[in-house]
Amino acid sequence: MGNFGQKVSKFIEIFIEQNGYVRVLEGLKNTLLIAVIGLIIGIVLGTLIATVRVIPKYKVLPRVLNGICSFYVGLFRGTPMVVQLLVFYYVLLPIIGVKMTGVQVSMLVFGLNSAAYISEIMRSGIMSVDAGQLEAGRAVGLSFSVSMIKIVIPQAVKNILPTLGNEFIALIKETSVVSFVGAADLYVAFNYIGSNSYEFMVPYLVMAIIYIVIVLLISGGIKLMERSLRKSDRRN
Amino acid sequence: MIDVINLEKHFGSNKILKGINITVNKGDILVVIGPSGSGKSTFLRCLNCMEDPTGGQIIFNGVDIADMKVDINIHRRHMGMVFQHFNLFSNKTVIQNIMLAPVYVQCQELRKAKRKNIITTFTNIFRGKDKKKELIPITTSKSEIKKNARDNAMQLLGKIGLQDKANVYPSTLSGGQKQRVAIVRALAMNPDVILFDEPTSALDPEMVGEVLDLMKALAKEGMTMIIVTHEMGFAREVANRVIFIDDGQILESAPPQEFFSNPKNPRLKEFLSKVLA
Numbered sequence: 001m002g003n004f005g006q007k008v009s010k011f012i013e014i015f016i017e018q019n020g021y022v023r024v025l026e027g028l029k030n031t032l033l034i035a036v037i038g039l040i041i042g043i044v045l046g047t048l049i050a051t052v053r054v055i056p057k058y059k060v061l062p063r064v065l066n067g068i069c070s071f072y073v074g075l076f077r078g079t080p081m082v083v084q085l086l087v088f089y090y091v092l093l094p095i096i097g098v099k100m101t102g103v104q105v106s107m108l109v110f111g112l113n114s115a116a117y118i119s120e121i122m123r124s125g126i127m128s129v130d131a132g133q134l135e136a137g138r139a140v141g142l143s144f145s146v147s148m149i150k151i152v153i154p155q156a157v158k159n160i161l162p163t164l165g166n167e168f169i170a171l172i173k174e175t176s177v178v179s180f181v182g183a184a185d186l187y188v189a190f191n192y193i194g195s196n197s198y199e200f201m202v203p204y205l206v207m208a209i210i211y212i213v214i215v216l217l218i219s220g221g222i223k224l225m226e227r228s229l230r231k232s233d234r235r236n
Numbered sequence: 237m238i239d240v241i242n243l244e245k246h247f248g249s250n251k252i253l254k255g256i257n258i259t260v261n262k263g264d265i266l267v268v269i270g271p272s273g274s275g276k277s278t279f280l281r282c283l284n285c286m287e288d289p290t291g292g293q294i295i296f297n298g299v300d301i302a303d304m305k306v307d308i309n310i311h312r313r314h315m316g317m318v319f320q321h322f323n324l325f326s327n328k329t330v331i332q333n334i335m336l337a338p339v340y341v342q343c344q345e346l347r348k349a350k351r352k353n354i355i356t357t358f359t360n361i362f363r364g365k366d367k368k369k370e371l372i373p374i375t376t377s378k379s380e381i382k383k384n385a386r387d388n389a390m391q392l393l394g395k396i397g398l399q400d401k402a403n404v405y406p407s408t409l410s411g412g413q414k415q416r417v418a419i420v421r422a423l424a425m426n427p428d429v430i431l432f433d434e435p436t437s438a439l440d441p442e443m444v445g446e447v448l449d450l451m452k453a454l455a456k457e458g459m460t461m462i463i464v465t466h467e468m469g470f471a472r473e474v475a476n477r478v479i480f481i482d483d484g485q486i487l488e489s490a491p492p493q494e495f496f497s498n499p500k501n502p503r504l505k506e507f508l509s510k511v512l513a
Contacts, residue, residue, distance in 0.1 A: 135286060136323035136418075140337035140425060141313030150336065154327045232327050232405040 004201075011193065011202040020193045027189030028210070034106045034178060034185070035171040041111025042167070046118030049073065051148055053119070054126050069119070076116035082177050084109050089181040102183030106175070114171055121163050125156030158229045165222035169215050186210060237262050237297065237428060237460060238283065244291030245275075245282055245484075252278045254484040255292070260429070260462060265455050267471040267492075268464045270481040271507060276464050279481060280433050283462065284308075284315045297428065313341060316422025316430035320437050322414040324406035330417055331402040334389040334424045335382070341425075342381045349374055385424070392420045396450060412443030416450050429460040436467060468511060472496055480504045 014020045049069045055062045076084065089105050100108070129152050137147030157164070176187045190207040194200040238260040245253040252275045260266055270276040281287045283294060285301055285308045294302045301311045325333050349372045360368045393399045396416045406414055415435055422430050432451070436444045448470050455461060455474050465471060471478050471492060478495040480488040480503075487501045496512075499505050 130321075130323070132319060132321055132323035133325060136317075136319065136325065138309075139284065139286065139312060139317035139319075140421065141309045141311075142337060142340060143309050146340065150340075151325050151327065158327070233407055 007199050007202050010197050010199055011206070014193050014197050018196070020189075023184070023189040023192055024186070027184055027186040030103050030183055031172065031175045031185045034103060034110055034175050034183070035168065037107040038110025038114055038171050039168050041107070042114030042118045045111065045115035047122050047153060049115060049119035050122035050126055053123055073116045073119055076113050081109070081113055081174055082180055084113055085177065085181050102178065102181040105181055106178040106183045110171060110175070114167060117167055118164070121160050121167065122156060125160035126152055128159050129155045161222060161226050161229065165219060169218060172214055172218070173211065239295040240283070240292070241295065242292040243279070243282060243289055243294065243302070245278055245287060246290050252484055253282065256486055258479065258486065258489070260460065262460055263458050264460055264477065265475050266462045267475040267478045268462065268481060269466070269468070269471060269478065274482045275484040276481045277433055280431050280462060280464050283431055284312050284317055286317070313337070313425050314428045316425060316427035318415070318418050318422055318430060318432045318435050320434040322411070322418045322438070324414055324418055324421070326406055329403050329405055330398070330409070331386065331389050331393070333406065333417060334392065334421050335385045338385045338388070338424050339382055342385070343378055346374070346376065346378065346381065389424060392423055396420060410443060411439045412446045415439065415447045419447075419450055419454075429462065430454070432461060432463040432465070434464050434466070436465065466511070468496070480507070482507075
C-alpha cells in the first residue's frame with residue numbers, strides 16, 4: 001500500500017499512453033450494450049409471457065401456452081447465468097450451426113434470462129391493476145390485447161418501475177461474467193491493463209468506481225421516469 | 237332490440253341464473269331490482285358477455301351474441317356499460333377516457349379500408365378492363381377522426397358541466413364527477429343501449445342526485461337503458477318497466493306503478509316492505 005502513488009502512475013501510463021482507454025471504452029460499450037439490449041428483449045418477451053400467464057384459462061390454447069411459459073420461466077430461473085451462457089455458446093449454437101460473436105450471444109442470453117424474471121415482475125404488476133380497468137376497456141368494445149396494451153400494461157409498468165430498475169441494475173452488474181464466452185466487457189479491459197502492469201489494485205478499483213457511477217446514473221434516471229409517470233396519481 | 241331467451245349462467249355447480257326470458261324494446265327503461273346475491277348483476281353482465289352465459293340466447297340487433305363464435309367486441313360498441321366503481325382509465329385524462337374507444341375503432345376501420353384498397357389495386361392489375369373493382373372511398377384521416385372525437389367529447393363534457401376538467405386525471409375528480417364522466421364515456425360510442433350496474437351504490441349520498449339527474453336526462457332523450465339499482469324512488473319515477481330477480485329467476489315484471497303499489501309475488505312483497513320501510 002506504501003507506494004500507492006507509484007501504482008496510480010503506472011495505471012495512468014498504461015491507461016493513456018498504451019491506449020488502455022480504448023479497451024476500456026470498448027468494454028464499457030459492450031457492457032452497456034449487453035445490458036440495454038438484454039433489458040429490451042427481456043421487457044418485450046417478459047411482458048408477453050406475463051400476459052399469457054394472466055389470460056383466463058378455461059380454453060385449451062391458453063392452458064398449453066401457460067404451461068410452456070411456466071416451463072420457460074422455471075428453466076431460466078433455475079440455472080445460473082454463466083451456465084446459460086456456456087450452454088448457448090458451446091452447446092446450442094454449434095448444434096444448430098449458427099455463428100454468433102460472444103457479445104451477440106450475451107445479448108441474447110441476457111435477454112432470455114431477464115425475460116424470465118421480468119415476466120414474474122410484470123405479472124405481479126398486471127395483477128396489481130384493478131380488474132375493473134380491463135373490464136371497462138372490454139366494455140367499450142376494445143379487444144383483450146388492445147385493452148392490455150393501452151390501459152393495463154401502462155399502469156402495471158408504473159407500479160413495477162422500481163423493481164424493473166432493480167432488474168436493469170442487476171443486469172449491468174451481471175455482465176461481468178460475459179468474458180466466459182469471449183465478450184470483451186469492462187472486466188476484460190481492466191484485467192488487460194492489470195496483467196500488462198502486473199498491478200491489479202488500481203485497475204480493479206477504477207472498475208468498481210465505474211460500475212457504481214453507472215448504477216447511480218441509472219437509479220437517478222429511473223427516479224425521474226417514475227416521477228413523470230406518477231402524474232396521473234397526483235391530486236393537484 | 238334485445239331478446240333474452242332462457243339465459244342461464246352457472247359457476248361450476250353453482251347456478252346463478254336459471255332461465256331468464258325478457259325482451260327490451262328501443263326506448264325502454266328497464267330497472268332490475270332484487271336482494272344481493274340474487275343474480276341481478278350477473279344478469280346485466282351476461283347481457284354484454286362480460287360473463288359468458290352458459291346457456292340460452294341473447295339476440296341483440298338480430299345477432300345471438302351469446303354464441304362464442306360472434307366477435308363480441310363489435311357488438312359491445314353498441315352497448316355501453318357503466319360500472320359501480322366507475323372504472324375510468326386511471327392512466328388517461330378525462331378527455332382521453334372519452335376519446336379512446338371512438339378514435340381507436342374509427343382508426344381501425346380506416347386502416348382496414350386502406351388495406352383492402354391496396355389489395356384491390358393490386359388485383360385490379362390482373363383484371364380485365366371492364367372488370368376492375370371499385371376502391372373504397374376514403375373520406376377521412378386519422379387527424380380528422382381525432383378532431384371530431386375531441387369535439388364530440390368536449391360537447392358531451394359540456395352537457396355535464398365538466399369541460400374545465402377535460403385535461404385532468406380521474407384521480408382528482410369526486411365520485412359523482414367520475415360516474416358522470418363514465419356515463420359520457422359510454423355515450424361517446426353512440427350506443428343503442430346502456431347498461432348500468434348499480435351506478436350510485438359507491439357514491440356519497442350527496443352525489444347520488446347529480447348522477448341520477450344525468451340518467452333522467454338521458455331517459456328523456458329516449459336512450460334505451462337497463463339499470464340495476466337500489467334507488468326505488470328513481471325506479472318508480474323513470475322506469476317504464478321494473479323486474480324483480482331473486483334466486484336467478486324473474487319473479488315479477490310490471491310497470492312501476494303496479495310493481496310498487498300492487499306487488500303480487502310474496503317474495504317481492506317481503507322485499508319491498510323491507511326496503512321501503
